[in-house]
Amino acid sequence: MGSALSRSEQVAYVAETVTRSVKLLVAGNFGVGKTTFVGSVSEIKPLRTEETITEASVGVDDLAGLDGKTQTTVAMDFGRITVSASLALYLFGTPGQRRFLPMWDDLAKGALGALVLVDTRRLDHADEVLAVLEERGVPFAVAVNEFDGAARYPLEEIREALDLDPATPLTSVDARDRATCVAALITLVEFLFHRLESRP
Amino acid sequence: MSGPRRDPDLVRAYVRTGGRSRATRDLDLVTLVVAAKNPPKSNVTPQTMPPDARRVMGLCGRHGALSVAEIAAYLDLPPSVVKIVVSDLMDGGHADSPAPAETVPELSMLEEVLHGLRALAV
Numbered sequence: 001m002g003s004a005l006s007r008s009e010q011v012a013y014v015a016e017t018v019t020r021s022v023k024l025l026v027a028g029n030f031g032v033g034k035t036t037f038v039g040s041v042s043e044i045k046p047l048r049t050e051e052t053i054t055e056a057s058v059g060v061d062d063l064a065g066l067d068g069k070t071q072t073t074v075a076m077d078f079g080r081i082t083v084s085a086s087l088a089l090y091l092f093g094t095p096g097q098r099r100f101l102p103m104w105d106d107l108a109k110g111a112l113g114a115l116v117l118v119d120t121r122r123l124d125h126a127d128e129v130l131a132v133l134e135e136r137g138v139p140f141a142v143a144v145n146e147f148d149g150a151a152r153y154p155l156e157e158i159r160e161a162l163d164l165d166p167a168t169p170l171t172s173v174d175a176r177d178r179a180t181c182v183a184a185l186i187t188l189v190e191f192l193f194h195r196l197e198s199r200p
Numbered sequence: 201m202s203g204p205r206r207d208p209d210l211v212r213a214y215v216r217t218g219g220r221s222r223a224t225r226d227l228d229l230v231t232l233v234v235a236a237k238n239p240p241k242s243n244v245t246p247q248t249m250p251p252d253a254r255r256v257m258g259l260c261g262r263h264g265a266l267s268v269a270e271i272a273a274y275l276d277l278p279p280s281v282v283k284i285v286v287s288d289l290m291d292g293g294h295a296d297s298p299a300p301a302e303t304v305p306e307l308s309m310l311e312e313v314l315h316g317l318r319a320l321a322v
Contacts, residue, residue, distance in 0.1 A: 011274055013264030014232065019299035021230040021267055022309055041320075047273035051280060078269055083316025087309070090230045090267060106279070110228050112310060179321065186317045193310040 012044040017085045024188070025107055027094040027133065028117035029125040033145040033175035034093035035077045037117060040181045042079020042091065050075050053102040074103050091185075096129030104132060113192045114140040115184060117175070121150050123161050130162065139195060141169035141188040167191075223287040229269040229279055232298050233286055235261050240293040249294075252277065252285045257294060265298045 014021075026034050039046045050073050077093040094107050094114070114133055118126040126142075133140050144158055155170050164170060169191045173180040235257060246257040255275050260266060268286060272279040289295035304312075 011259065011263065011266070013266060016264060018232070018265065019297075020304065020309075021232050022313065023228075023230045047270060049269055049272040049279050051278045076269075078273075080267075080270075081316065081320070083313050087312050087316070088230075088232070088267075089313055089316065090269065092229070092269075106229060110230075112306070112313070182317060182321045186314065186321060189310055189314045189317060193307065193314060196307050196310065 012080075014080070014088050015082055015085070018082060018088045019086050021088045021090060023090040023092055023107075023111050024185070025092050025094045025111050025114035025138065026117065027096050027114045027129050027140070028145075029096045029119075029122070029129065032096075032117045032119050032122075032125075033147075034117055036175040037115075037145070037173070037181050038077055038079040038091050038093050040176060040178045041081060041185065043082060044080050046077050046079045046093075048075055048077050051103060053100065072099075074100050076103070076107075096125070096132065098128050098132055101132070104136065108133075108136045108138050111138055113188055114138050115188045116140050116142045117145050117173075118142060118158070118162070119145055119147060119150065120153055120158065121147070123158070126162055130164075139192055141171070141184070141191050143184040143187075144170070144172040145175045146172050223283040224291055225283075225287040227268055227283045227286060230267045231286075232265045232267055233260050233271060233290075233295050234265045234298050236294055236296040238293075244292060244294070246294075250285075252281065253289055253294075256282065256285050256289060260295060 026037050028034050035046065052071055052073050054071060074095060076095070079091050081089045081091070083089045092107055092111075095103070096116075116126065116129055116133065130140070142162065142164060144155070146152065155172065159170050169187045171184050171187050173184045175181060233256075246254050246261070249257065252275075256271055259271055259274055266274070268282050269279055271277075271286070272282040275282070277285075286295055
């Protein structure tokens with residue numbers, strides 16, 4: 001072989017003891033800091049995959065000979081954290097827009113839950129991703145990514161603006177800061193754990 | 201009105217995978233893949249496999265396990281194509297999961313994740 005893989009020396013294989021894997025989604029709109037967040041907590045250099053999806057064109061006349069669909073390439077960044085000797089956690093940066101729904105099927109299935117990143121300068125953009133998660137039954141927590149220069153608001157005001165359920169955890173992070181990102185993930189997984197534990 | 205058209209995604213996958221448009225197995229983006237310890241003795245060897253299968257075997261060959269998503273990223277292939285190729289390799293006995301699937305309750309899984317994350321926070 002050899003020729004098949006020129007980059008093998010850079011490949012970060014999972015530890016030999018790891019036999020199981022789970023995933024969490026880091027969801028949010030373009031530019032909200034998903035890739036930065038994943039990079040801050042991942043033990044490997046974040047990787048990117050691209051999938052071509054067919055999306056229904058919106059607001060475009062259905063011209064003769066066209067089928068009203070367009071091809072879009074959706075990039076997805078992801079990282080990995082080995083959380084125990086036998087379990088690897090994968091974090092997938094997930095684009096929030098509804099038009100990427102074909103991707104969501106794949107991502108949401110089997111996901112433990114999602115951390116939704118929001119930007120206070122574009123809070124209205126979060127509605128779509130929150131709605132998609134609710135529709136799919138993916139449990140989530142929300143984290144405000146505190147961008148430099150963006151106004152700070154009390155979390156209670158943000159909770160109200162986003163119309164979040166009182167039980168939905170809401171925290172703030174600096175996506176560049178590993179400690180705050182890890183803390184947000186812990187908040188999410190604690191929520192997922194208690195939610196499941198209290199289920200009859 | 202437009203007539204029924206082939207989904208170009210499926211056409212692409214079909215061409216790349218020698219006639220398959222859907223994976224034979226229900227693989228996830230995070231399904232872990234390794235080369236089988238005891239591949240079948242047959243005419244099919246990594247050298248005679250289709251190019252994408254050969255590349256997947258080259259990557260997973262003897263080094264260790266990777267998830268479907270990682271294989272896709274390293275080989276610049278769409279995850280949908282990797283799923284089909286890996287399914288075929290598993291069906292043929294060339295690729296495998298690192299361990300027999302054990303069902304761990306989601307609650308213990310979450311607890312395990314939580315312990316791991318808390319250890320990172322220290």
